[in-house]
Amino acid sequence: MKPNSPLRILLVEDDELFRLGLQTRLQQESCLQIIAEAEDGETAVELTQEYLPDVVVLDVGLPGIGGLEACRQIKQRHPEIPVLILTSHSQKSLIERLMAAGAHGYCLKGIAAETLVLAIRSVASGASWWDKAATAEIRAVFANPEPVKVGGKSEVLDNPLTKREQEILALVAGGKSNQEIAQILYIAPGTVRVHVHAILQKLEVRDRTQAAVLAIQKGLVAEELLVVNLRRGDV
Numbered sequence: 001m002k003p004n005s006p007l008r009i010l011l012v013e014d015d016e017l018f019r020l021g022l023q024t025r026l027q028q029e030s031c032l033q034i035i036a037e038a039e040d041g042e043t044a045v046e047l048t049q050e051y052l053p054d055v056v057v058l059d060v061g062l063p064g065i066g067g068l069e070a071c072r073q074i075k076q077r078h079p080e081i082p083v084l085i086l087t088s089h090s091q092k093s094l095i096e097r098l099m100a101a102g103a104h105g106y107c108l109k110g111i112a113a114e115t116l117v118l119a120i121r122s123v124a125s126g127a128s129w130w131d132k133a134a135t136a137e138i139r140a141v142f143a144n145p146e147p148v149k150v151g152g153k154s155e156v157l158d159n160p161l162t163k164r165e166q167e168i169l170a171l172v173a174g175g176k177s178n179q180e181i182a183q184i185l186y187i188a189p190g191t192v193r194v195h196v197h198a199i200l201q202k203l204e205v206r207d208r209t210q211a212a213v214l215a216i217q218k219g220l221v222a223e224e225l226l227v228v229n230l231r232r233g234d235v
Contacts, residue, residue: 041070075102105129
């Protein structure tokens with residue numbers, strides 16, 4: 001994606017009226033561009049391969065292979081492309097399977113359009129976005145990880161934080177400000193704020209200190225990152 005260019009979105013939704021309304025609303029945002037649409041999981045995988053969008057906005061209840069399997073296949077072929085799930089379901093089992101499939105975010109249908117736009121921009125920047133209704137479930141999953149069936153095999157879910165979020169959380173634990181983190185990672189301060197917001201929301205904590213403590217207690221940040229960044233804090 002070129003600087004200042006709109007985010008290229010693949011919109012996947014089988015409800016034609018809902019998809020049209022969503023397309024109309026998102027196209028009002030100068031920062032977003034709908035480059036392709038799909039009504040089923042197979043087409044979503046094919047169009048992702050063809051267009052290489054910046055973000056895939058994906059419904060779960062799709063005909064064909066379904067949204068969950070489509071997400072898994074997209075992430076297998078293009079791990080760099082974030083997938084934002086948009087659905088009316090919020091069961092714990094679904095959230096676990098979505099995370100195991102590689103989804104970067106989860107929004108319930110009916111959320112404010114402004115919130116959806118922020119979610120799209122967040123996952124595009126490398127952060128993650130989980131609806132508040134799912135936050136408690138996410139914390140429960142990672143506090144007591146259980147095997148999740150993926151492709152017939154049992155797997156334990158990985159850390160809920162993306163690699164970039166882990167890097168930023170390690171720097172937060174080292175006492176760095178948003179401006180300092182931006183300089184260290186060569187990203188904009190605004191991007192750091194988006195990441196920090198996603199971290200606080202996902203971990204369901206109020207501030208940076210609580211996030212840093214939880215990161216250390218739960219082992220959410222790789223030890224080598226903490227060591228390196230805590231040393232930076234001593235400089």
